Amino acid sequence: MKVEGFELRRVAMPLVSPFRTSFGTQTARDILLVRAVTDAAEGWGECVTLPDPVYSPEYTDGAVDVMKRFFIPALAAAGIADATSIGEVLKPFKAHRMAKAALETAVLDAELRAEGRSFARELGSVHDSVPCGVSVGIMESVPQLLDAVGGYLDEGYARIKLKIEPGWDIQVVRAVRERFGDVLLQVDANTAYTLGDARHLAKLDPFDLLLIEQPLEEEDVLGHAELAKVVKTPICLDESITSAQTAAAAIRLGATSVINIKPGRVGGYLEARRIHDLATAHGIPVWCGGMIESGLGRAANLALASLPGFTLPGDVSASGRFYETDITEPFVMRDGRLDVPTGPGLGVTPVAAILDELTTAVEWVPV
Template sequence: MKIKEVILRHMKLDLLHPFTTSFGTEYDREFILVEAISDDGISGWAESVAMLDPLYNEETVKTNWHILEDYLIPIVLKNEISHPDEISEKLFAHIRGNYMAKAAIEGAIWDLYAKQQNQSLSDALGGTKKEIEVGVSIGIQDSIDATLEVISARLEEGYKRFKLKIKPGWDVELIDKVRKVYPGIPLMADANSAYTLQDMDSLVALDDYQLMMIEQPLAYNDIIDHAELQAKLKTPVCLDESIHSLDDARKAIKLRSCKIINIKIGRVGGLTQSRKIHDLCKLHGIPLWCGGMLESGIGRAHNIAITSLPNFTLPGDTAASALYWAEDIIEPEVTVENGMIQVPNKPGIGYEPNMKNINKYTISTKIYKENL
C-alpha cells in the first residue's frame, strides 16, 4: 500500500446538550478528521479524539496537528505499508507518546487497508460479533432529579448500561437515590481521576450499591494507589486514563490494580495496540469495554469495529449519533435498537462520509503529498 495523499480537516460540531465531567463542561467538539488516500484512489477515514485543552491527557487538537504534520504524515507518505500493524510497531516506534495523533493516522490506514482487502474493519481486526451491546454515559447534571430524567429517557431507548459521572460531593447521595428509583439497572460510576486515597470512605461507601465498576477513581497516571484501593473494594475498579499501552495493561494486571479495563483507541495509540491489549486481557480474564470521547460518526465506526472482538464483554459508550449531534458526518448515522448496534459488514468502517456535512463543519483543511 502506498499513501499518496493525506488530508487533515479541523472540524467543529456543536453538542446537542452540554456534557459535564469532573474536569469541566464541553459545549462543542473540535477535532481533526484524517483522510488517507492510496495510489489506487481509495480513501480511509479516522479522527483524532484529542480535546482542545489538555484536561483528559496532555494531547490537544493543536499538538496533534503539529505531530501529524511535522512527523507522522511525512513518515507515512515516504514508506510502503504492507499491513497497518507496521505503523505502530515499526514506523512510529521511535516517536514517544502522542498516542492520539498516532491513532488518528493509523486508523485511517486501517480503514483503507480493509477496503483494499474488501473486508469490513471488524473482520480485518478479527472481530467475531455481528452486533454489540451499548451503554450510555451521563454527564454531571444540574440536579439528581435531572439525572433521573435522563436515565428514564435512555431506558426507554433501550440502553444496556448507565454510566454516571461522579466527583467528590456528587457521588454517594447521587448513586443512593438512583438505586432507590432504579434498583435493577446495570449501573457504574466514572470519576475521571477526581479522588485520592484520602477519599477512601466515600469510595468504599459505593460498595453498597451493586455497581458494575468504578472507573478511574484515582490519578490519571497511577496504578499503585489503585491496587491499594482495589484491595479494599468489593466493587471492581476499571482503569481508563492509566492505561496508555500494552505495558501499562500488563503492569496493572500484575499489580491487581483493577478488575476491568476500558480501551479507548486514541488513548492507547490505535487499533493495533488496542487489539494487543485485548489479547492480553483475554489471556488473564480481564473483561474489556470500549470508552467514548464524544466522537463523530467516523470515530464511532472505529469503536464499533474494535468492540466486535470477543473479549469486549461489557457494554461500551458508543451511543447513537442522535444523542449528541443534530446531524452527523456519516451516512447512515449510528443508530441503536434495543441497546444494540449492528456491526457493519461493508468494506472498511462500513459508513460513508457525508461530504456535504463534512464541508459544512470544516474550519480549515490542509493537504499533504509526498515531496511537497
C-alpha cells in the same frame, strides 16, 4: 499500496446538550479527521483529542502540529505500504498516541477498502451487533439527572454510566438505584479522587455497581492497587492504560479487574486488539470507551466492541445521544443494540454535503 498524502480536516459538531465531567464541560466537538489517500483507495481516521490537554497530555492543535512536522514526514521517508508498519515507524516519537491512532486508522481503512475487507473482520469480530451503554455527565441537580437517566432507559440503553466527583457521588448513585432498581450501573471518576478518599469510595459498595472507573490519577497505579484492597466495587482503569505493556503491569499489580479500552488513548485499534487479547488471557473483562466520536470513530469502535472479550456494554451510544446531525449516516439503536458495520473498511463514509457544511479548516499534507 502507495500512500500519496493525508488530508487534515477540522469539523465543528455542536452537541445536543452540554456534557460535563470533572475535567470540564463540552458544548461542541472540534473534531480532527484524517483522510489517507492512496493509489488504491481512500480511508478515514478520527483523532479523539480535546481542545485542551485536560483528559490527556494531547490536544487537537498539538496533534495537527505533530502530524505535519514529525509523523507524516517519517511515514513518507519510510515509504509505508500498510497500516501494520505505522506503529513501528512512529515508535521513536514519544507518546502522542491519539495522533498516531488517527493516522494508522486512516491507512488501515484505505487498505481494507481496497481489499474489500471489513474493519470488524480484520480485528476479529464475533458479533453482528453490540449492546449500547450511555455516559451521563454531571448535572445541575439530582432530579435533572434522574430525568436524563429515565429518558435513556426508555430509549433502550442497556447500561448507565454516571460521571462522579467529590460532592457528586454517593447521593447521586443512591438516587439512581432507588428510582431505577437493578439497572446495569457504573461510575466514572476521571481521576477526581485520591487514595485518602478510599473509605468514602467504599460507601459505593452497597450499590452493586459494575465498576468504578479511574478513581485516582492516571500515574497512581500502585494507589489503585491499594484502593482495590479497601473497596469491593471492581476497579476499572481508563487513563492509566496507554498500551498493552501498561495493561500487563496494572493486571500484575492487582490495580485493575476491568479495563476500559479507548483506541485513541492506546495508539490505535491494533494496539487495542493486543490489550483485548492480553486481558482475555488473564480473565479480565474489557469494554470499549468513547470520546464522543462522530460516525467514523463510532463505526471503528463498534467493530472493536464486537470482539469476544468485550463482555460489558461500552460507550457505543447511538449518534443521537450527542449529535442532532452526524457526518455519516446516523447510527440508530434497535432493542438496545447497534449493528456492527460489515462493508469494506469502516463500512461508513462521510456524507459530503454535511461534511462540507461542518468543516472549518482543511489542509493537505503530501507524502
